[in-house]
Amino acid sequence: MTEKEFVIVLRGCKDQQRASQYRLHGLLYNYAMNVARRYATNTEAAEEVANDAFFKLFTKIDQFVSREGDVQAAFRGWFRRIIINTAIDRCRSSLNTPPTDEWLETHDVVVEDGLLERLTFAQVLQLLERLPPAYRTVFGLFVADGYSHEEIAEILHISFGNSKSNLSRARQHLKKLLSNEISLNQFV
Secondary structure (H helix, E strand, O other): OOHHHHHHHHHHHHOOOOOHHHHHHHHHHHHHHHHHHOOOOOOOHHHHHHHHHHHHEEEEEOOOOOOOOOOOHHHHHHHHHHHHHHHHHHHHHHHHHOOHHHHOOOOOOOOOHHHHOOHHHHHHHHHOOOOHHHHHHHHHHHHOOOHHHHHHHHHHHHOHHHHHHHHHHHHHHHHHHHHHHHHHHOOO
16 A cells, blocks of 8 residues: 555544544554564454454544654554554553462473474464463563563553563563473474
């Protein structure tokens, strides 16, 4: 879609034209799902996050101000922020609940060289889905979205140290999950 066509669709959305909203939804749905999947526990939860984010997008689209340059990229960044905030709002209540199961046990885990490069995007998402919400959210914000620990602490209303700790534990648990996957695959 050209920049001019995109601006016309945005204008239509601001005027609450259903055809423009439908077109924008079609253009951005996969993008929204990819962002939401980093924070949601499963595909259904990601769909809920994406749908809530689209609702917010269409009700707050007047707040988007385009500047000179790439309007599509600026809009995607603005929408990405809505998706992330929506996902965080949905899981904020579980962020301060410490895990009580096997996640508390940590080990030094060795991951087979080259394993990470062989994983598909879907496999990585499946591993992330198995993390507790607090770890998954901090991991997504830090690794995938590039937020600093100070920003994460402010967004999630947690301490700086809690952000760093959750990231460290997320990494440890991902290594453990990878190690378990390797062990299982050796016997199959």
